[in-house]
Amino acid sequence: MSELRERTATPVCHVVTHVHWDREWYRPFESYRARLVELVEQVCRQLDSGSLEAFHLDGQTITVRDVGDLRPDLVDEVRRHVRAGRLTIGPWHVLADNQLVSGENLVRNLLAARRHGAEIGDLTGIGYSPDAFGHPADLPRILQGFGIGTALVWRGAPPELAEFRWRSPDGSEVHAVSQRYHEAEVLWTPEGRDGRLAAFLAGEAERRPAGPWLLMNGGDHLAPRDTTGVLAEVASAVGSRVELPQSSLEAFFAAVRDSRPAPSVVDGELRRLGGPGSFLLPGTLSARVHLKQENARAERLLERIVEPLLALEQLTPATPSAAPVPDATPLDGSSVGHLRHAWELVLENAPHDSICGCSVDEVHRENSVRTDRVVQLADQLVRRALLRRGFDTRVHGAPATEAARVVVFVPPAAAGREVPVEVEVVVAPDRAVVRANAPDGTEVPIEVEDLGVRRSFEADLDLLPDSVVARVQRLRFVATGVAPGGLAVYDLRLGAFDDAGSATAAAPAGIDEEVDLGDGLQARIAADGSFSVTDAAGIRHDGLARLVDGGDRGDTYNYDPPADDRIVTAVAGDVRVRRTPVRTVVSWTATLDLPLRLDEGRDARTAESVATPVAVELAHWHGRPGLEWSARFVNSALDHRLRVHSRVRGTPSAWTSGQHFSNLARPFGPELGPLPDAANREAEIGTHPAHGYVVAGEGDRALALLLDHVSEVQGLEARPDGDAELAVTMLRSVGWLSRFDLRTRTTGAGPELPAPEAQLLRPIEARLGFLLGSDALDAFALADAADARRAGAIALQLREGTPVSAPAVGSAIEVEGAIVSALKPAEDGNGVILRVANPSPAARDAAITIAPGIDARPVRLDESPAPGELVDSSVAATGSRRVSLRLAPHATVSLRLEVAR
Structure with a gap:
């Protein structure tokens, strides 16, 4: 191609006919799949007839899997065209929103594509990801780790650059090309085609005067037209001024890299505002926030618990002295298929219209069901892995009366030797846990929460179903001395329930009254529902976790405040303090008087309101750094956004958040940039995705928040009446997939369809960890603490009478x-x-x-x-x-x- 360009001096516009296939969006999955089968059948027929010379079947192998479930014969046709070089596919298994999933999720995505692609033919070597709503800083590293040195991007790319060397924080680079806005209409219909093509080529010539150029001939869910015939028809219109070959992404990138091998460098994430229609759609970071929480739970179970257990099982031979369970079913089968199926379900929820929460309600109901299936499968895999190691966690038979045992697994990611543990134990109705001993025999401080008497049920392949009356208690303690990746058995002693003291009374406390949390920490609950902490050095950190609610007239894509907004803050009351040998817990109610909805004009919130009590807890685990904060309420209001604001003292200019495998600094700024007045534009909304943690401030005033899931966070600049703040979105409640009347986006981002379940009229929960001062300053230690917190530990009660070869197993x-x-x-x-x-x-x-x-x-x-x-x-x-x-x-x-x- 480069020789042709040099010989003719004629720019080449590569026409790549393709489809962008959203697996689910404004229709649910099965509706789309029926059309996908029709599309693939048509594409194969056109490739055979020559009306198409080449076709790109999007960037994801899951399209072939979905077709094959209904039409295996079409997979044979796809395979034939892929191996003939007429059809390209990949490199991903699904086109994920790569900001909202973990780094390991993206790695599993590419691994799954390789596995599925091996049955079809070679995958494309182009890092194809144009429609994601921004791109994370670590994506070049991940692509390079799979031998992919290129990327086709769009949203978030610098609008002034047609191509650039995109570099991750570790120095990995890919040669990136920024696609223009979808050009599906350029060659679509004969009427006006010559003018549209001329305008497109003029735009490309302005971006890259000498070429090569790229025309992505296709769009969302569109079957291809007769590209061969169309290009023959337009040949006279373009004359000899440009070549218009049917081409592939590989051929285009080869020509690009040959023509300009060293473009300018762009570092870090791609989250810049673009030209008309190139929206970032940042509201998707918090739309239907429960989907983000559910995804994080599934990722955590697979990445931090299941995979390490299965991996360590391979590396650690069974202990010869371990006595087999007499009536246990033999468990020699492979778990490979189970694990791959669990990841397949997680990946099915990763596309940008799924995990982003910007689809119709039916789609997101199915997302939650998929995650439930992952949790179910993960639980079974964990229990079977432990059983193969001799730890039977099937609590069957008569409940314990004198003693019980729990096994604790501390994942390799849970750095350190002090890990908080929560476990439910089943004992006889009149008994309770009164003491716990570590594997070395030392007594461990415990907290016992009684959950009452109920029927305990267990059954398995080798266990007849039983249903026995038992008392269930939640036990909390700190596991010490368990090597990450190791297993440890804790012995529990039981006593009479009346003597157990399992219900620790909570003492009342007043607003702004100092509460001793232990370890030199003092807390106060403020009248606005926030809290302050004075640390052991006497430094006071105040204005933490203040609840701030405002209206939201936006949609699932963009936050859009009413012109006449009413901001609501909480009123605190009913403060109580509960102390146990393990934790000190302060609880209070923060009541929000929330306007019921937007008014009829959608420019203000109604005067009618609903009092919304939020149950807030602040816990300090004795002997461990930091605090744990949680808030729970049932959302009964519509059209609003609730955020958790925490004050950052001093004059910070930037805040830092964790990313997939790195961290990233971002500036503090205003809540909202100027509203656009031109058509097809989007306002700057300074919210960003954060993985693991966010931190800001200096010295003994530093503040870090530890996150349970990828969260929408904003660094709000200081105002004359207040300090800078970190704001974490707890809830966005909106009722539309997309609207065309927003002030922050001057057109629709999808069809204007109602999405009533996006209002999230349901229980809402948020959890944050807090590290203060010196505990928040070391970048590695902070990332390590956030990762260990996410990994946690698992603990399960052991079946009575199960022999255990050793009280502790190393890694x-x-x-x-x-x-x-x-x-x-x-x-x-x-x-x-x-x-x-x-x-x-x-x-x-x-x-x-x-x-x-x-x-x-x-x-x-x-x-x-x-x-x-x-x-x-x-x-x-x-x-x-x-x-x-x-x-x-x-x-x-x-x-x-x-x-x-």
Whole structure:
């Protein structure tokens, strides 16, 4: 192609005929799939007839899987055209909203595409992701980890650049091309076609005068026209001024890189406002917030619990002395299919119209059901993995009367040796837990919450169903000395229920009364429902977790405040303090008098209101840094946004948030930029996605918030009457998929369809961790604390009479100085993959201790061998191998671990 350009000096416009296929959006999945089958059948017929020379079947292999479920014969046709080079597909399994899912989710997405693509043919080597609502800073790193050195992007890309070298914080780069707004209409109909094509080519010539140019001939859910015939018809209109070959993305990128191999560099995330129609749609970060919470729960279960358990099972042979459970079903089958199915369900929820919450209500009901299925499967995988290790968690038979046991699994990601644990235990109706002992026999402080008497039920393949009356109690304690990746059994002693003291009375406290939380921390609850904390150094941090509610006349895509808004803050009351050997908990009610809805003109909120009590808790686990805050209420109001504001003292200019494998600083700014007055434009709304944590402030005034899920966060600049604040969106309640009358976006972003369930008239819950002062300053320690908090620990009661070979089982690996991002079975079944990360801007020394008899080799994110060998390792007297690593800023390192033959 470059030789042709040099010989003719004629610009080349590559015409890539394609479809963008939203799996579910303004119609539910099955409605779309029926049309997808029709489209694929038509495309195959056109490729055979020559009316199409080439076609790009979007960037996702799941389209072929969906078609194959109904028409396996069409998969054969797709395979034939892919292998002939006429049809391209991939590189993703689904086109995810890559901001709202975890980094490991994106890696699993590309791994799943490779697996599905192997049955079809080669996948495209282009990082195709044009329609996501912005792009994260770590995407070039992830693409390069799969050998993909290019990216086709659109939303969020710098509008002034047609192409650029896009660089991740770790230095990974891809050659990115910014697609213009969807050009589906350019060649669509004969009427006015020549004029539309001329205007398009003129626009491309302005962006890249010498070419090559790219015309993406297609759009959302559109079957292709006779491209061969159409291009023959327009040949006379363009004459010899431009070549218009039917082409592919690979051919276009090859020409681009040949023509200009070193464009300018763009660092970090792509979240810039673009030209007309190039919307970021930032309201999707918080629309239907429960979807984000559900997704985080599913990711956490698979990434932090299930995969590590299955991986460590491969690396840790069964203890020979472990006595088998006499009546247990043999459990020798592989769990590979189960794990892949669970990830398939998670990935099905990842597309930008699914996890973003911007589809019709039917779609999001199905999203929640998929997540429920993941949780169900994850629970079964965990229990079976423990059973294979000799830990039977099926509480069956007569409930315990004198003693019980719980097994605790601390994932490798849960750094440190002090991990909060919550577990439900079942005991006889007249008994209660009165004491707990660690594996070494030392007594452990416990908190017991009685949940009452009910029927306990258990059944399995080898257990007849039972249904016995029992008392259920929730036990809390801190597990110490359990190596991350290890298992430990805690012994519980039971006593008479009347003597247990399981119900700790809560003492009343007043507004602005000082409450001793322990460890030198003092808290006060303010009249507006916020709280303040004075730390052990005497520094007071006030204005934390203030609830602020305003109107929202927007849709699932964009926040849009009423012109005559009414801001509501809370009124606090009924403060109570409960102290146990494990925690001090302050609870209070923060009542919001919420306007019921927007008025008929949609420019103000109604005078009619509904009193909404919010149950707030602030907990400090004794001996551990930080605080845990939670708020729960039932939403009964419409058309509003509720955020949690926390004051940042001093004059901070920027706030930092965690990202997939790095962190990113963003400026404080106004709540809303200037409203657009031109058509097809969007206002600057300073909210951004945050992974894991956000932090701002300096020295002893620093404040960090630890997040349960990817959250919409904004750094609000200081005003004359107040300090800067970090605002985390707790709820956006809107009733429309899209509207055409917004002030923050001057056209629709989709069809104007009602979405009443997006009002979220349901129970709402938010949780935040708080770290203050020096605890929030170290970038790595902060990311590590946020990751360990997310990983948590799991604990399950053991079945009575189950023999346990050892009270504690160590881990085959131990990581120091790095975050364990993944510990998973390898895709090819050969060993496991360990991935460690340094998500901080400073280089770090890390070490991995590997049990004897395990080999380690570096691999890429795609699990193929990486260049180089492990160096700087030593073998201890125990036979363990210690590998030292120097991790560059924001670096990740992946290893394949295999038991030596």
